[in-house]
Structure formats: structure tokens, C-alpha cells
Amino acid sequence: MRILVAVDTNPYSSYVVNEVGKMAINTWSDITLLGILDPKKSTGKVEESDLAKSLLDFREIITSYYPKGECPYSREEIKSFSQIKDDVYVATGKGGLKTLKIVIRKGINPVQEILNQADEDESTLIVLGCNKTNKCKWDDMDVPSKVANQASCSVLVVKENKTPKQIVCCLDQEYITQNSLELINQMVTLYNAELKIVGVAEGESLKMRVENTMKNLFMYYLKQDIPLWLEVINSSVFPNFVHQMSQDNLIAIWLGPKSFLKKFFPDEKITTLISDAPSSVLLLR
Amino acid sequence: MNNQQMSILILDDEPIVTKRLKPSLEKKGYYVETFTRSIDAITRFKQRPFDIVITDLKMEGIDGMEFLTEVKEMRPETEVIVITGFATMDTAKESFQKGVLDFLAKPFRLSEIHEAVAKAEKKIKEKKAQN
Missing domain, CATH: 3.40.50.620 (HUPs)
Incomplete structure (x- = not known):
């Protein structure tokens, strides 16, 4: 299974990462942690952005679910991002049985960037979160519902840390x-x-x-x-x-x-x- | 089947899975046999060795874990790839403890299976080159 986790720097993204962590410990899925940077708002180095720091923290959360020596993902420290094409930056550690990579895409349309990444990864599932109190929007944009409607693969929209009965x-x-x-x-x-x-x-x-x-x-x-x-x-x-x-x-x-x-x-x-x-x-x- | 061709045995109790995998792997040049009952797969494996085994875990009768254990005992050099619709931390851990090469949770893309099989083929060839 290949899971694309689309996150931003809002607290609901932590819920999402925790849900994915639970999924990953069972399924040993290949995981892409994706963040979107608005090029108008970010002029410095990608790795110095708040988003990059959050993504690195999220990677730590996922790997922390495993006892030492049993993690299928690389735990190697990530120091830099590689630009693999225009406005797409990737960071991943060496080794590991399974892939856990961080991708930052620069773009003004987060929905399209998420869909593009899902197509490139041939994702099985896109997971993203939102807040219950603001009609499930990402900075006033209907990102989760648009992704849910337009994706060609399955989409899980996580609302909170709650185990369904x-x-x-x-x-x-x-x-x-x-x-x-x-x-x-x-x-x-x-x-x-x-x-x-x-x-x-x-x-x-x-x-x-x-x-x-x-x-x-x-x-x-x-x-x-x-x-x-x-x-x-x-x-x-x-x-x-x-x-x-x-x-x-x-x-x-x-x-x-x-x-x-x-x-x-x-x-x-x-x-x-x-x-x-x-x-x-x-x-x- | 020629001498260089890698052989693959696929075991899954759902025919829809074996029907999907067989042609896609044959197209890649592999020799493939499929089974939906583990007892038939074991009987066949005893008759002829396979380079790679792809097996489901949850099945009636002899389950996938027992099957892969037997495969590894009979022929340790066979590379095993687990595919499962009911993945748990314990089954993943146990699979790797028993020496499987890869563990794929369903649903998976064909490209994931192709990558896992290519990894198995590379490992088998490297081992042969060393001997």
C-alpha cells in the first residue's frame, strides 16, 4: 500500500500523522509526507521553512511508533532537501525496508499539487486532515473536499484522534x-x-x-x-x-x-x- | 521455461488476485504458477523448486504463515513476498523473522509487486554470482 499524507502546519495535521503512524505499524506501507509551499509567501531555502520543520517532526512521529531495531523506515537524520524538478523538493534517509519520504511542492493550488503527487507516486490512499470547527478548510480553501472529489484513488479525511467503534x-x-x-x-x-x-x-x-x-x-x-x-x-x-x-x-x-x-x-x-x-x-x- | 527464467509461485485464496498478478508477471518474462489452496501449492513446491513465492496470509487450512515457514525450511534460497488484506504488526514482524523479503498490504498497485519481485530477482542473482 502506498499512502500519501498531505499536511500543513495546523494542529489537525498532527492527528493525521498519528493515524498514519497507526496504519503504518500494521501495514508497513510506503509513505510520502507532502507539504505545499505557496511560492509568494516563501522566498528562503525550503529546508528553513516552518513547513519543512513540521514535516521532519512528522517523520519522527511515524518512526517513533516502532521499537528500536524494528522500524522498516530509515531513521537517518535528514539535513537537506534535493530539488528533483521545478518546484519539487524531496528528502529521504538511506536504507530502510520501506520508503518514508518527505516531499515539498511549491505551488499556488494545493489541491492540484496533492493530486499530481498522488499520480506520480501511484498512491493507493491519500490521507489529509482538517478542523471540525472551520468547515474542514485549509486556510479558507476547500482542500480536503476538492481532493476527495477529484482524486482517482481512495481518500481518508481525518477529523480527530478518535478510534471508530x-x-x-x-x-x-x-x-x-x-x-x-x-x-x-x-x-x-x-x-x-x-x-x-x-x-x-x-x-x-x-x-x-x-x-x-x-x-x-x-x-x-x-x-x-x-x-x-x-x-x-x-x-x-x-x-x-x-x-x-x-x-x-x-x-x-x-x-x-x-x-x-x-x-x-x-x-x-x-x-x-x-x-x-x-x-x-x-x-x- | 528457459534456464534463465525466474519462476514464481503465487498463492492467494481469492482467484481475482491470482488472475490479476499472473499475466502482469508473465508479461515481465517470469514463469508463473498460481494456486488458491495452500495444500496444492505445497504439493507443487515439493515437486519443483520456485525462485520466488508470493503468498497471502489469511487462508483456510494451512495459512500463509505456515506455508512460508515450510517453503523456507524446504528451500531457504527461495525469496518470499507476503501480500495480506488483514495486516497487523504481529504478522509483519513474524513474516520478517521468518525471512521474507517484503511485506505488502492490500490494496497494492501492480508496480509495487513488480518492484518487490525485481528486488527478489536481484538478490537471487547476487547470491548465485557469489557461489
């Missing part, structure tokens, strides 16, 4: 990707959380198809020895249901290009969910 997954009934099931499985393992899978039906004929898919999912999880709750709801109540569930649980919605959930949950609703949900939100692709 239940993961509520709203999966498309027509075409469930293996990637999304696998990511759900890792989340269930990580949080030791209950799993609830929700099918969304529109009309009687679709309801039968939804129920069939639910049966297949039930068999899949039975084989994996993972207990789960299944529920089928009508599409008309789907947005309200998501709102309610997001109060206390980690809500995961499959929004791949072929997903018909997009019909009931377009980009504007995702933006609202991300800005209003008190808990973290996972968009699966």
Missing part, C-alpha cells in the same frame, strides 16, 4: 472493486471495529439485486471470519442516513467512476459531508 460502508451494488474491499478490511483490522455494510436500493427490481450482492458480501466476510451487519436502505433516505451515521462512525462511501451512488450523492453532498461530519470520512475508489 463502527465502520459504516456504503458500497455500490453493481460493481464493488477489490481495492475498496481490501481497504475496508485493513481499516476493520486497524481499528478492531464493527463492520456495517449498507446497500442502497431504488425500486423493487434493484432491491433484489442489492440483496443478492449483500448475500455475496455476507459469504465473503463469513469466509474471512469477520462479523458484519448488513442493511438495505432506500435511495431516498441515503443522504440523511449518511449524515446520521457520520456522527459517531467512520463512514466509507464507494465513489468509483462506475458507482451509481454518485447519482444520490454528487460532489456537493460529498463537500457537505466532509465539512459537517464530526467523524472521519473515507471515500473508496
